[in-house]
Amino acid sequence: MFYYFDLLGTAAFAASGVLAAIHKRMDFFGIFIIAFVTAVGGGTLRDLLLGADIAWMKDLNYMYVTIVTTIFSMFFHREVGKHNWSLAILDSIGMGVFTVVGIEKGLMYDHFPLICIALGTMTACFGGVIRDILANEIPIIFRKEIYATACIAGGSVYFGLQYLNVPSDQLTLYVASTVVVIRVLSLYFDLSLPNIYSRDED
Amino acid sequence: MFYYFDLLGTAAFAASGVLAAIHKRMDFFGIFIIAFVTAVGGGTLRDLLLGADIAWMKDLNYMYVTIVTTIFSMFFHREVGKHNWSLAILDSIGMGVFTVVGIEKGLMYDHFPLICIALGTMTACFGGVIRDILANEIPIIFRKEIYATACIAGGSVYFGLQYLNVPSDQLTLYVASTVVVIRVLSLYFDLSLPNIYSRDED
Amino acid sequence: MFYYFDLLGTAAFAASGVLAAIHKRMDFFGIFIIAFVTAVGGGTLRDLLLGADIAWMKDLNYMYVTIVTTIFSMFFHREVGKHNWSLAILDSIGMGVFTVVGIEKGLMYDHFPLICIALGTMTACFGGVIRDILANEIPIIFRKEIYATACIAGGSVYFGLQYLNVPSDQLTLYVASTVVVIRVLSLYFDLSLPNIYSRDED
Numbered sequence: 146m147f148y149y150f151d152l153l154g155t156a157a158f159a160a161s162g163v164l165a166a167i168h169k170r171m172d173f174f175g176i177f178i179i180a181f182v183t184a185v186g187g188g189t190l191r192d193l194l195l196g197a198d199i200a201w202m203k204d205l206n207y208m209y210v211t212i213v214t215t216i217f218s219m220f221f222h223r224e225v226g227k228h229n230w231s232l233a234i235l236d237s238i239g240m241g242v243f244t245v246v247g248i249e250k251g252l253m254y255d256h257f258p259l260i261c262i263a264l265g266t267m268t269a270c271f272g273g274v275i276r277d278i279l280a281n282e283i284p285i286i287f288r289k290e291i292y293a294t295a296c297i298a299g300g301s302v303y304f305g306l307q308y309l310n311v312p313s314d315q316l317t318l319y320v321a322s323t324v325v326v327i328r329v330l331s332l333y334f335d336l337s338l339p340n341i342y343s344r345d346e347d
Numbered sequence: 348m349f350y351y352f353d354l355l356g357t358a359a360f361a362a363s364g365v366l367a368a369i370h371k372r373m374d375f376f377g378i379f380i381i382a383f384v385t386a387v388g389g390g391t392l393r394d395l396l397l398g399a400d401i402a403w404m405k406d407l408n409y410m411y412v413t414i415v416t417t418i419f420s421m422f423f424h425r426e427v428g429k430h431n432w433s434l435a436i437l438d439s440i441g442m443g444v445f446t447v448v449g450i451e452k453g454l455m456y457d458h459f460p461l462i463c464i465a466l467g468t469m470t471a472c473f474g475g476v477i478r479d480i481l482a483n484e485i486p487i488i489f490r491k492e493i494y495a496t497a498c499i500a501g502g503s504v505y506f507g508l509q510y511l512n513v514p515s516d517q518l519t520l521y522v523a524s525t526v527v528v529i530r531v532l533s534l535y536f537d538l539s540l541p542n543i544y545s546r547d548e549d
Numbered sequence: 550m551f552y553y554f555d556l557l558g559t560a561a562f563a564a565s566g567v568l569a570a571i572h573k574r575m576d577f578f579g580i581f582i583i584a585f586v587t588a589v590g591g592g593t594l595r596d597l598l599l600g601a602d603i604a605w606m607k608d609l610n611y612m613y614v615t616i617v618t619t620i621f622s623m624f625f626h627r628e629v630g631k632h633n634w635s636l637a638i639l640d641s642i643g644m645g646v647f648t649v650v651g652i653e654k655g656l657m658y659d660h661f662p663l664i665c666i667a668l669g670t671m672t673a674c675f676g677g678v679i680r681d682i683l684a685n686e687i688p689i690i691f692r693k694e695i696y697a698t699a700c701i702a703g704g705s706v707y708f709g710l711q712y713l714n715v716p717s718d719q720l721t722l723y724v725a726s727t728v729v730v731i732r733v734l735s736l737y738f739d740l741s742l743p744n745i746y747s748r749d750e751d
Binding site: 172173174175178181189193196198199201202205208278279 | 395396398458459461462465468476480495496499
């Protein structure tokens with residue numbers, strides 16, 4: 146169940162990478178590479194820091210999901226691009242699941258809760274950061290702050306509920322929901338962020 | 348023989364880093380660092396992902412080649428800069444060799460063919476990506492798509508020919524040639540890419 | 550003693566990250582993440598390349614120092630921003646200490662002197678490079694050249710003095726002083742670098 150959510154998050158991140166790459170009019174392999182980096186970048190950084198095997202190198206499903214998502218999103222990119230809200234929600238679910246995956250992999254390697262929250266946040270956010278750096282989008286980190294804040298909040302909920310002895314299979318649901326709700330609310334209300342930025346530049 | 352090609356590729360990548368850094372009027376050490384990152388960046392990422400020892404940390408020849416290339420390219424940068432085509436061809440040979448090195452190192456660590464192609468592509472392309480990010484060049488990935496496409500094609504040729512039982516010492520030649528030919532043809536014909544980009548921005 | 554200098558360097562780097570992030574009007578977690586990446590980025594790259602445990606994952610003091618520095622710098626950012634020279638000197642001390650930490654950790658893993666100097670330079674400079682990439686500051690590497698040059702000089706002093714049998718507890722002082730002096734002098738006299746850059750762009 147959890148594994149399928151992980152692949153769903155991978156697909157959502159890959160789709161957001163495809164849209165960013167199409168926006169820059171790249172060819173098929175360029176699009177695929179941006180999609181792949183966005184989808185697996187966070188998990189790769191986490192596994193490097195842990196000294197663990199890199200997840201996507203041992204399990205080809207991550208690559209298959211990215212290939213299928215890339216081909217699908219390319220053919221239907223006008224339709225995919227129109228559903229900004231569906232994508233944002235999928236993307237938020239991906240972030241929620243990736244936050245939990247990062248935390249639990251950190252715990253598996255006996256790290257402190259604070260470090261596990263950092264690992265969860267990286268797993269969820271780093272792929273999007275590399276996507277923006279590679280696509281040379283100007284306001285890289287301005288939208289990211291909402292990302293990171295949601296993941297850190299989700300991570301705190303994880304250890305808060307664990308302290309209250311909430312069973313671990315329910316934790317995933319609560320943490321992912323926290324991330325999704327914060328993220329969606331911030332997308333819905335934070336309309337002023339771009340204005341601050343352009344005011345800064347002028 | 349293969350080892351010397353690897354060092355030749357390192358020198359070609361270092362030279363392209365020197366030119367990018369001189370274009371930004373950096374001092375000697377700044378130029379050297381960009382040259383070094385361009386030359387060994389791809390192999391470093393590959394070795395980190397494989398959990399292998401980092402090649403240039405165990406064999407100083409990579410650093411010596413970069414130092415000599417940097418000093419040479421600095422003194423003759425006007426002449427080096429004029430020979431765009433010689434550099435592009437050297438650079439393509441470097442990419443071809445690096446693609447094969449990445450694939451074979453992936454096989455040595457028992458990875459799937461698809462993962463090995465990804466490792467070969469990273470080895471060949473990642474150095475140039477970091478060079479562009481560090482030099483803050485605007486169209487980072489637009490020229491890279493040709494890079495990546497050539498390496499993925501070369502990697503497919505590798506496993507296609509291996510399947511046809513072509514002896515492994517001939518594989519290197521065929522794969523490197525594939526990469527060089529695709530790269531040179533795309534450089535020669537793809538004159539319209541910058542136009543698409545500027546049209547996009549306006 | 551050395552350990553406390555290391556934490557002092559961490560705090561100085563974190564403060565420079567806070568100022569960069571505030572300049573981009575990020576929220577608390579965004580600021581904290583930039584501060585943390587700036588403070589531990591160089592050491593993380595060094596530990597990844599060495600195949601060592603990541604320092605900040607095993608010792609929470611690095612994270613506590615970053616959290617305290619972030620909160621402090623946020624509340625007093627107007628005052629902190631005014632003391633550019635105090636910050637530059639703190640930052641230089643951080644670089645000096647980080648250069649020595651990088652070299653000695655490289656030696657501990659039996660690497661060549663040249664590789665150790667590279668590791669020292671990375672430890673000292675890479676955090677600032679990521680900070681600038683994430684904050685999307687335009688002249689990323691132009692100020693970095695002074696950074697790198699100072700660290701490479703410091704590293705050369707390390708092995709020069711070691712060859713002359715200077716006791717290792719004095720080495721730290723000499724190397725850090727070299728880095729600080731070169732860095733402060735270059736900041737003081739190199740007023741022309743921005744001009745070269747803008748001339749380039751026009």
